[in-house]
Amino acid sequence: MIEYKFDTQLLIEGHNLSEDTINEYITNNFEGDCLLAVGDDELIKIHFHTNTPWKVLEYCTSLGEIYDIVIENMERQTLGLKG
Structure with a gap:
């Protein structure tokens, strides 16, 4: 399991974005693992394993415009099904 x-x-596309601030917020407020928050002050790529992806999306939307959103169900993938 x-x-x-x-x-x-x-x-996330915005202004004055901070990898460190985003990383710290997600780490302190959402359960999950494998967090990556990389980029610069105008564009950040997020990768995070969680059971509550909608909370991550809600937070990221508060920082700027979000796009290229991918949420895959890894349990389904391990069963050979589409994620």
Whole structure:
């Protein structure tokens, strides 16, 4: 069984974005693992495994425009099904 079943990926476009601030907020406020928050002050790529991807999307929307959103169910993938 996978502890955090949704692989959540997206891009955030905005102004004065901070990898460190985003990383710290997600780490402190959402359960999950495998967090990556990389980019610069105008574009950040997020990758995070969680059971509550909608919370991550809600937070990221508060920072700027989000797009290229991918949420895959890793439990389904391990069963050979589409994620």
